[in-house]
Amino acid sequence: MTRRFTAAPAPAPTIPKIPPTQVLGRLAALQAAPTATLKQQWRELFGKEPPPWNRAYIQSRLAYRIQELAYGGLKPETVDRLVALGEQLDGGNVVLRRIRADSRPLAGTRLIREWQGVQHVVTVRINDFEFEGRPYQSLSAIARHITGTRWNGWTFFGLRARGET
Structure with a gap:
């Protein structure tokens, strides 16, 4: 044995x-x-x-x-409540849970980009962007206004590197 x-x-x-x-x-x-x-x-x-x-x-x-x-840490009821709130936001999808819910810059953030020797400033607002006192729905629209060509607004303002998804 x-x-x-x-x-x-x-x-x-x-x-x-x-x-x-x-x-x-x-x-x-x-x-x-x-x-x-x-x-x-x-x-x-x-x-x-x-x-x-x-x-x-x-x-x-x-x-x-x-x-x-x-x-002591959080009470079990608090942990349960936080889990329940998370489930409401992402439907229990673990993949979604790992992705930042809002990749948009915080309202009030100022994005500054120099283009052809001119400095351009965009202010992020809650539901849109402000450029030269006017509201824009997307950064791409602002980049198009500045350059006259189509740009990915996130790339133009340096929020995303070229080729990133």
């Missing part, structure tokens, strides 16, 4: 509890901590390797995590 041994799964890392009295001190320490220290805290507080993103992202997520471990 042959015995087969299987490796036991590694135990889940123990995430430490953080006393509420330590929160402010730990949040302040994040500002001055070297990146290596931030990554080590990530491993301790999340139980996994830190993402390869910038310091500001890691620092902000650590700040949230410290407060979450000290004061």
Whole structure:
């Protein structure tokens, strides 16, 4: 009879509890901590390797995590409500969920493009764009007005690289 041994799964890392009295001190320490220290805290507080993103992202997520471990996270009812709202927006389609709902710049954003030595400024509004005091429904219409030729407005104003979909 042959015995087969299987490796036991590694135990889940123990995430430490953080006393509420330590929160402010730990949040302040994040500002001055070297990146290596931030990554080590990530491993301790999340139980996994830190993402390869910038310091500001890691620092902000650590700040949230410290407060979450000290004061508790979102209530289950809140999580359920957020999931339900997400389902309403995307119909439960995971692919749609990963696509930014609105790739349009925020209202109030000013798009500046120099064309043939002249600077052109477009203001993004809630439902349209304003150029030279007039409303336009699309950036392509504004690009056509400026150049006299057909352009993809997103490409003309540098919001999308040529060839991107």
